[in-house]
Amino acid sequence: MTGVLIVGGSVAGVRTAQRLRAGGYAGSITIVDRERHLPYDRPPLSKDVLLADEPVFPSLLTAEEAENLRLELALGVAATSLDVTEREVGLSDGRSLGYQEALVVATGARARTSPWPGVLDVRCWEDAVNLRTALRRARSVLVIGAGFIGAEVASAARGLGLEVHLIDIAEVPMARHFGAEIGALFADLHRRHGVNTHFGATLDEIAERGGRFRARLGDGTEIAADVAVAGLGTELNTEWLTGSGLAVDSGVVCDAGGRAQNATDVYAVGDTARWWHPARKLLLRSEHWTSAVEQAGVVAHNILNQESPREHLSLDYVWSNQHDWKIQIAGTPGTGAHHLVQDGDRFAVLWARDDDELGGVLTVNWPQVAVQGRRSLAAGQPMSRLAEHLAGRLTPSV
Numbered sequence: 236m237t238g239v240l241i242v243g244g245s246v247a248g249v250r251t252a253q254r255l256r257a258g259g260y261a262g263s264i265t266i267v268d269r270e271r272h273l274p275y276d277r278p279p280l281s282k283d284v285l286l287a288d289e290p291v292f293p294s295l296l297t298a299e300e301a302e303n304l305r306l307e308l309a310l311g312v313a314a315t316s317l318d319v320t321e322r323e324v325g326l327s328d329g330r331s332l333g334y335q336e337a338l339v340v341a342t343g344a345r346a347r348t349s350p351w352p353g354v355l356d357v358r359c360w361e362d363a364v365n366l367r368t369a370l371r372r373a374r375s376v377l378v379i380g381a382g383f384i385g386a387e388v389a390s391a392a393r394g395l396g397l398e399v400h401l402i403d404i405a406e407v408p409m410a411r412h413f414g415a416e417i418g419a420l421f422a423d424l425h426r427r428h429g430v431n432t433h434f435g436a437t438l439d440e441i442a443e444r445g446g447r448f449r450a451r452l453g454d455g456t457e458i459a460a461d462v463a464v465a466g467l468g469t470e471l472n473t474e475w476l477t478g479s480g481l482a483v484d485s486g487v488v489c490d491a492g493g494r495a496q497n498a499t500d501v502y503a504v505g506d507t508a509r510w511w512h513p514a515r516k517l518l519l520r521s522e523h524w525t526s527a528v529e530q531a532g533v534v535a536h537n538i539l540n541q542e543s544p545r546e547h548l549s550l551d552y553v554w555s556n557q558h559d560w561k562i563q564i565a566g567t568p569g570t571g572a573h574h575l576v577q578d579g580d581r582f583a584v585l586w587a588r589d590d591d592e593l594g595g596v597l598t599v600n601w602p603q604v605a606v607q608g609r610r611s612l613a614a615g616q617p618m619s620r621l622a623e624h625l626a627g628r629l630t631p632s633v
């Protein structure tokens with residue numbers, strides 16, 4: 236029996252434990268994770284880990300830090316079931332672990348499995364190390380999927396000097412998030428950096444023979460590459476909650492303070508959690524590092540202060556590094572009308588809601604505007620005000 240049981244020892248779980256201790260929680264805390272590594276961060280796996288001469292393990296919590304915080308780590312063991320009445324989690328080694336005060340579900344997501352044998356993906360440390368090794372032995376790579384992860388892998392592979400083929404079923408990458416015009420800027424970015432892009436392409440066939448992948452696209456294009464890697468999105472690690480009675484609907488359904496429906500003292504944080512957003516009046520699930528950290532803070536507070544719970548009101552924030560772009564996105568960009576402000580090789584895109592209130596901001600190589608955009612979003616300011624402010628700051632080109 237432990238005081239607080241946290242299932243999932245990545246950023247959401249670890250930050251919850253740290254915030255509980257920072258808030259003065261004196262009871263026992265146990266973190267269970269099916270991976271055998273000490274907790275680590277994922278964003279560097281598709282960036283620095285692939286590019287660095289020596290891969291550095293992106294540690295989130297050392298054994299010493301865990302000891303100092305009196306965190307019990309049960310690594311290499313998966314949660315397999317939850318009984319909310321008995322307040323008990325079943326484990327893959329046959330044991331079960333009870334919790335007295337709270338259970339925190341922080342089991343995140345995994346890479347959607349590709350149906351093609353030998354095609355790599357990148358979600359965990361081993362994946363990144365395998366991909367890194369494979370890329371260093373290769374001269375060419377085929378990347379399937381031009382979302383954030385695929386684009387970052389394509390960018391890293393170009394950084395390593397490989398011939399890169401990037402394919403996506405969408406006519407324009409990222410159009411689903413930002414619309415076709417902004418998506419076209421992403422397509423140009425890849426092309427300018429020498430990526431062979433195949434957008435609007437279906438993958439009819441891919442097979443590995445003699446250590447080389449051969450792919451055939453719907454339009455008959457044949458591609459050969461030494462390595463193939465897929466970024467096909469994610470699937471949630473919620474199977475262990477089946478039969479628990481928790482409401483799981485594209486994520487563990489929670490109130491605005493992270494408390495799960497249909498159970499007492501059960502919370503969910505991070506990629507696997509779908510929280511009620513009181514201002515937008517809908518359930519939102521975010522697969523971004525910053526949201527995981529913020530939710531962890533709210534849940535730690537709410538475990539410690541049941542009489543004065545907090546709500547999570549903040550907006551999405553995500554960053555990505557692709558080629559020479561440092562991308563920052565805040566709020567909810569849309570696919571429709573937007574305002575594009577260009578200043579040399581940096582730019583910002585602003586989206587408004589119907590009433591001109593700023594809804595989302597994307598910046599490229601313009602961190603000051605990203606900060607300003609996040610402030611304007613938080614303050615509910617009009618988009619036109621930020622647009623005018625930016626226009627006033629630009630040096631007119633001669």
Ligand code: FAD
Nearest residue numbers: 243245246247269277278313314343344505506522523524
């Ligand atoms: P996860 O990180 O998915 O961790 C869940 C943990 O739960 C894992 O350790 C897993 O082993 C464990 N687990 C799962 N099931 C069980 C079980 N049944 N029993 C026990 N343990 C279990 N976000 C950004 O904002 N910017 C970026 O640039 C960015 N880059 C990324 C690059 C990569 C390659 C990846 C994979 C993600 C990236 N993200 C980025 C997203 C960000 O890393 C995630 O939002 C974040 O990791 C979510 O944390 P989490 O703790 O909720 O879940």
